[in-house]
Amino acid sequence: MKVLVTGSAGFVGYHLSLRLLSAGHEVIGVDALTDYYDVALKKAREDRLSAHTGYKARRARIEAPGLLRGMLVEERPDMVVHLAAQAGVRYSIEAPATYMAANLQGTFALLEAVRAVPVRHLLIASTSSVYGANTQMPYKETDKADTPMSFYAATKKATEAMGHSYAHLYDIPMTFFRFFTVYGTWGRPDMAPSLFADAILRGEPIRVFNHGDMRRDFTYVEDLVEGIERLMEAIPKVGQPVGEADSLSPVAPHRIVNIGNAEPVQLLDFIGSLEATLGMEAEKVMMDMQPGDVPATWADTTLLRDLTGVAMGTPVPEGVAKFAEWFREYHGL
Template sequence: MKYLVTGAAGFIGSEVSTVLLGKGHEVIGIDNVNDYYDVKLKFARLDRNKNHDQFTFIKLDLADRPAMAQLFSEHKFDQVIHLGAQAGVRYSIDNPMAYADSNLIGHLNILEGCRNTKVKHLVYASSSSVYGLNNKVPFSTSDSVDHPISLYAATKKSNELMAHSYSHLYDIPTTGLRFFTVYGPWGRPDMAPFIFTKKILAGETIDINNNGDMWRDFTYINDIVEGVIRIADVIPRRDEQWTVEAGTPASSSAPYSVYNIGHGSPINLMDFIKAIENELGIEAKKNFRGMQAGDVYQTYADTQDLFEATGYKPKIGVAEGVANLIRWYKEFYNK
């Protein structure tokens, strides 16, 4: 099949592209390669696939409406895996317009492309951040997500709503995936696992929010990608028996679905830091501080729906995942 993968220079998008190519599919990858973090890392991710004869990379901004329309018209994709977005909770507090351009206009351009070229299935990235002020755990897709605490989360909730409207109006099968704290080799430099590893190795002090009393559903990159690839084959169908009153927000009478994709077993932040310290053989210098704007106390995914749909559950624990991350980091940065 022919796939469009957006965010192809990103952490998850580059790995999804690699796995799809390994399965014999054709992949057109797009990314605007912005400087939100080190572009050298982004290009290094792309380099892993650049010589594959089934991979084509196009530097393209999701918000560029004419260029996006031309892309869809020329390539006639079978499926779209839309992972490109402006990421980061804290960055959205100071740079809101970047999220409007990429996450709202860009997502609409994707939906329009799928509508106009009759794409068989759109899988797109949502986020665990949509759970916002929710306290009940584990987070379930049957829960209300009407109280986001960052603009980033609000745009991801908006993506789900926009997708539903297109599924309903134009019969486009769409699946949203709420990602939970992805980490591993080739990871994002703005996320805690990468930041902690870098600073501990450099002998710098790490900031620990909420005095370490935080829980995250850390999910290894290979497990995430396996879930993405599997769910791409599970195309939502219309369910004329579904009703708002009796149904779940994660499904619909339209060909629409939403799933959590995470490990399903949250880890205390201090335990995760300890795993990094143990692997490095270095004790971190720590600065304990209060909760930061946009932070949530705990993320914890109920992934039963995803398991029932795909038969897959994550396999990689924190000790193995952290070891792989640090091994890659030392090799990539010659540490």
């Protein structure tokens, strides 16, 4: 296949593009390489992708007028995987306008482009943050998600609704996947694993929010992209649900799928795995909960298994060890 991947130099976009290239597919990548975090890391990811003959990169903002439609006309991809977004719960409190542009305007530009130039399947990244104030766990795709706790979550929930309207009006097969606390090699430096590892190795204290009383459904990135790859061929069709857990819309080829490890882990246990791997104990500064955050996440992955047969399989200690090895090598620590 030929696949257009937006956000191809990002954390998940890099891993997915690499997986598709390794499987023999062509990948057309588009990424703006914004300076929200270290651009050198994004360039390093892109350089590794560019070593593959099947990869073609475009540097641009997806919300630029006519950009995506032009790329679809020129490249005629079979599928599109939309991963480009402004990420981060806390940054959305500081700079909400960037989320309006990247997440809402960018997704709107993509929907308009695919309406004009259809593809077999449009897959779009969402987030577990849309579950917001829900307390019943594990989270199911059919649960209400009407209480976002951050503007980031609100923009992602809005894109799901925007996508449903286009899927219904224009018969565009569309799958949204809600990611759960992704970590792993080539991860973002603003995410907790990188912040923790950097501080521990430099002998500096780490901040532990909600006094450590946090549980997260930590999902190793290679498991995540395997799930995405398999979902590419699980094309939604109206009237053809795969079981009682299916979130398939009754009026549109539109589905939402959780991608998580289905096993929440205490934050202090995650930190403990990192300490054990690095051979160093962290100095912990206990902090109150941050605005926009939630105390726990937990994915029900029944639908993912029904659609793909995939069950996330990397235990946290194993995933943390792989991440730590990469982190030390990349940063020379």
